[in-house]
Amino acid sequence: MRSAKDFFRPLAVGAPAPVREVPFRPSRMIHFFDPGNEKMAAKVPSLAPQVDVLLGNLEDAVQADRKEAARAGLVAIAKATDFGGTQLWTRVNSLDSPWALDDLLTLVTEIGDKLDVIMVPKVEGAEDIHYVDRLLAQLEAKAGITRPILVHAILETATGVANVEEIAGASPRMQGLSLGPADLAASRRMKTTRVGGGHPGYLVRQDPTAEDAPRATYQQDLWHYTIARMVDACAAHGILPYYGPFGDIKDVVACEDQFRNAFLLGCVGAWSLHPVQIAIAKRVFSPAPEDVAWARRVIAAMGDGTGAVMIDGKMQDDATYKQCQVVSDLADALAARDPELAEAYAAAEKAAAAKEDDR
């Protein structure tokens, strides 16, 4: 095992120093596109200003005989596009595939200066991250890259979930984790045939009543346990948790529900697989203006953040102050990127202040 003192040393001579803290950059939606699909590739310049992250996907959903075209397409797009403040990520093929090594060799040496994060699928343990970590350092040194490329792991095997804490803490490059419900369902031998979301058969039923009345059923969340474990592992290691894909593109209502559950549990974003999911993720992963105004009211009332006060009949103390800071800090970070949101937050705060003056 490496000494803790060596944890922040570059893993190759000439590679950039690892980051000590994951920079928080808005990433409400990680928008997937197939760089080898001409129609999708053509949309990249117009999609870039609408999303926080654009991800050139090379793995699942790209046909085996289109893998090289997707990789070459991503290189061409990255070289030709000015992404502004939008991050560029990629999802490489899994480490046991015939394509992963060439994905990393090509992408880092050709467009490593444009890539913010590399998403690694089907990560099973710290050893997978250690392999990518050393290889990236060697390639960064070779390509003369001056800032480290970060790594994002997909939690989509039963072994990966069992090892989630060690994966989250495996390298200073670790930026975050996404839940991959489709592969995880297969790995766990679940009996679903979907990409994320719920299932009508997974439910609890009301107890029988004396009158033999019909008994209500309540659909349960298949993903609650895994998302909660992932959020805890990420928070413990200072990295960011994300919900992954929601495959029923037409069911925008259930997509919004799934995203919102993840947001409330601590996730900072989700994947968008189709343009229609971009606005959903933007809406859900941006705190509501009324919630931001409330959070700022509590912060103002709490002074140094200690003690207890009553606001509108609700007790506030050090713990609610901290929750409100989470909401307010997130709103600040998003408002700095999104002028419309900045305006909505300012208007809600003004309205809340006016209401208070009237009291």
Ligand SMILES: CC(=O)SCCNC(=O)CCNC(=O)[C@H](O)C(C)(C)COP(=O)(O)OP(=O)(O)OC[C@H]1O[C@@H](n2cnc3c(N)ncnc32)[C@H](O)[C@@H]1OP(=O)(O)O
């Ligand atoms: C389990 C996992 O690993 S999930 C992650 C892997 N999966 C993916 O990345 C899937 C990405 N998305 C897709 O491939 C597509 O959205 C599909 C196959 C789901 C649906 O595609 P289509 O049937 O073409 O959808 P639809 O007809 O509604 O598309 C409308 C337009 O949006 C475009 N479009 C669709 N998805 C995207 C996208 N993700 N990014 C950019 N443009 C897109 C289409 O090319 C089409 O363009 P056009 O108007 O010029 O013809």
Ligand SMILES: O=CC(=O)O
């Ligand atoms: O890659 C994502 C998944 O759900 O599988």
Ligand SMILES: [Mg+2]
């Ligand atoms: Mg998968």
